[in-house]
Structure formats: structure tokens, C-alpha cells
Amino acid sequence: MKETQEQKRRRLLELAKASVANTYSTGEHSLVQAINTYNELDKVKNLIHEKLEEWYGIYFPELRSGSMASYAKFVMEFGKEKKSADKDGISVIFGAKEGERVFEQAQKSIGRDPSEGEYAMLRMLAKQEEDIEHVQKDLDAFIKESCNERIPNLAYLVDYRIAAELLAKAGSLSKLALMPASTIQLLGAEKALFKHIKFGKKPPKYGILFKMPEITNGKRESRGRIARLYATKISIAARADAFTRRFIAKELKEDINRRLKEIDSRKGRR
């Protein structure tokens, strides 16, 4: 029996649906979502903290803190009556040296203390910031586990966070695996590359890979070479993760370390 036009349409629709479902079923998409969400929560935390610091600045304008987390903690613990905060408690938050300074500032502050109602709002805001921080910690643990499971070679070769960012930028593991090393090297440097092509600025040497300590701490003139070296090995590792599923990252890493020494000594001879 020949299938009718309607039957054919339905069959093809089912096939298309199955293919979409299949694409999304690998779990690597969750990893991409997780790292994107993590980065977005950085923005969220900054927005909330800005408001907190602006608002609590009315009551304690002298307080400056290098770390957002300790600022928020101070508001939660001592924001109601900053002058009655004990030195030890403050030092737990800021460390001994900075704690001393904050204590002095609290004693001499020109700001009044917030009312009951005002403080309730400030505390809530600080708490919210802390909650976001906790969510990020859980996400980070999820990302780590997920990387070790799904892209073990990449996660071994570079830090799992960098591996996840590469994956997110590429869009999917198979895309990453099929990219030439030169593209991988510049993932995340799209803007700089654009400026190079359009305005003739200096071409970028690395994108996401710049977050690697091996590159950041390398000699300036070797950085491009090191980035290229990593990109080549990342490309091989991605193929292993995507297709063969064999663990070869150990050898790749040894290879990298050997080459790093070569690069280092070659530079020395000049």
C-alpha cells in the first residue's frame, strides 16, 4: 500500500521531531546552559551589589571593601548598629588588618543607623546577594562533575571551567571537535578578530585560552606560541571526547609539558 501525502507528511514530521529530541538528549547542552547561567549570575550579583552599596552607603559612607561578599556579610551582621560591632567579629569578615580599619571607620562614621524598616530591606538585599553566590557554588560543582563525565579529556587538559567555556562558545562538542586548531585558539576573541579585519588592529593571539595560567604567566613573546600549542592539543582532546571516547589526555599533557620546555629554552637562546 502506497502511503498517502498526509501519511508521508506525518512520518517526516515525526522524524524531524525525533532528530531534534535526539540532539537535545546528550546532556552536553545542560553543561552549556550551566556555564552560561553561571556567567549570567555574575552580572546579576553585580547588579544587586551595586544597589546594596549605594543604599547602605547612606548609613556608612566610609565603608569600602575589596570583596563584595565581605561587604554584604558586614551589612547582614552589623548593619543595624555599626558602632556596637565588636572588633573581633569585624575581623572575621575582613581579616585582621582591614578589620581594624573598618572598626575605626564605624566608630567615627558620619552616617546615622538605619531604621528598623530600612534595615530589614538592606538585610534582605544582602541575603539575596549571598544566595546568588550559593547558587553559583552549586552550579560550579555541577559543571565540574559534568565536565569530568562528558568531556574528560578536555577537562584533564585544561581547567574544567575553561573546557566548559570552550564548549559553550563552540555551541556543541561535535562542533568543537570539528573546528581547526586556529579557530579554537581564537574562540572568545571574536570582537578583537573583527577589529583586526575591519580596522587593521593587531590580530588577537587567544580568546578564552587567555584565562589559563600557563598562558597568562608565560613570557609575553611566547604566549601566542603556547596558545597555539594548547589549541592543537585541545582539538585532539575534543575529538577523543566526541568520537572515540578514549582517555588520551595524559599523553597529550605530557606532550604539552615537553613542548613548553622546548619553547622556554629556545627563547632563552636568543
Add this chain to the structure above:
Amino acid sequence: MKETQEQKRRRLLELAKASVANTYSTGEHSLVQAINTYNELDKVKNLIHEKLEEWYGIYFPELRSGSMASYAKFVMEFGKEKKSADKDGISVIFGAKEGERVFEQAQKSIGRDPSEGEYAMLRMLAKQEEDIEHVQKDLDAFIKESCNERIPNLAYLVDYRIAAELLAKAGSLSKLALMPASTIQLLGAEKALFKHIKFGKKPPKYGILFKMPEITNGKRESRGRIARLYATKISIAARADAFTRRFIAKELKEDINRRLKEIDSRKGRR
């Protein structure tokens, strides 16, 4: 005894500090901070929700919801196993009609269910969105109370949220009180005003005041006139709140209502 240069310097420094402290002590600054924070949290909620919908979209791509809150609630309650969600439970979230549709979609969805670990992350994200919503509710209550206490005339004349936004835009109550009505009318329309001056676009008729139902629902040709009427009375109310502290908003409102009728009938005669 004549004061030395150093003593004079100190005395003036103390005076300056006291004046700054005094400026910040009125509590109206907290109100400004509260409304600004409220608006910023709208942004924050949107950012989080975007990520949630993008991520959960992997598992239930068919789900579309008009309300962010009900989407988040669905994820929290039924996100783990959407097919086993009961129709009644879904209807509680979405209402009977939309609930029916979502139930059908869940049954036929092409998405797989999230793993234990993936679901934990999604739930956390949805919870975070709900928490922000709660913070906003508390802030709103704070804003309402604070408005009734500090700017009773303004809060009576227009909605307390609009009163607070006017205050925030002006920067402080005394600034608002000293503004001409025409400036108040255009508070919040700075961009449009700029376009008018610079590019010769049509001049704006209202800024924040456009959020008032009396204006939004007014006849198109009367809106500017109504906005001007309100701006004039707001200016008087702001002066009462800032300087005399007498409650005169009731008479102002009666005045407005009388004038609104006039405007309405005048238009009718044309």
C-alpha cells in the same frame, strides 16, 4: 582666644560632615533607593528567567507561558517528570484553560526529562527567581509605607509608586518641590525631550506620569492637558510635603476631578 588656622580647619570640616550627615538623615533617600532597587530587581528577574527558560527549554520546548512566575512554578513543581504532572495541579498554576493546553503538551512533548543533577540546578534557578519576586513584594510594602509617611500629599494625589518614581527622578523631595510644573510633567521623558531638541522629533507630553491610568485611558487629544493639570497639582503637593507638612491633597484631588470633567466636556463640544 583667637582660633588657630588648624582649629578653624577642623571646625569647618566638622560643619561640612554634619551637613552631609544631615542631608542623608531624612529617610527620603531610603525611599529613593528602595524604588531604584525595585526597578533594578525587575532586570535581575528577567536575566534569571531568560536563563531558566533557555535551560528548561531543552526538556520541555513546547512550554510557553505568558507569566514568568507560573513558568517558574511549573519547573519547581513538575519539572522533574512533566508527563506525570496531574491536570489539576497544572491548572492551579496556569488557570483552567491554559492548564489544559500545558497538560496536553507535557504528554506529547519531544523533550526528555532532566537527570537528577540537572533538575536540582533548574529547581534552584526557579527558586531564585521566586525569591527575587518576594524581595520585590517586601520592597513594595516598604515603599508604600514610606510614601504615606514622608510624602502623604503626593502619595494621595497619584499612586504611591508613581510618587516614589517622581521623587527618585528628581533626586530629592526639596528638588522636586522647587521644580516648575512643566519640568515635573516631563520627568522621565528626558530621552524623548533630547530627541525633540536635537533632531526635531515631536516633543514629549509626559514622562513617568504616562503610567497613570487617568492619562493612559484619557482621550488621545486630551492627554497632554491632563498631564499638565496633574503636574501643576503635583508641584503644589510636593511643596506641602517638603515645607508646610500640611495635608492638602484631598482638596487638590477634588480640584483635579472638577477640571477633568471640564476638559472632558470641552472636548465634547468641539
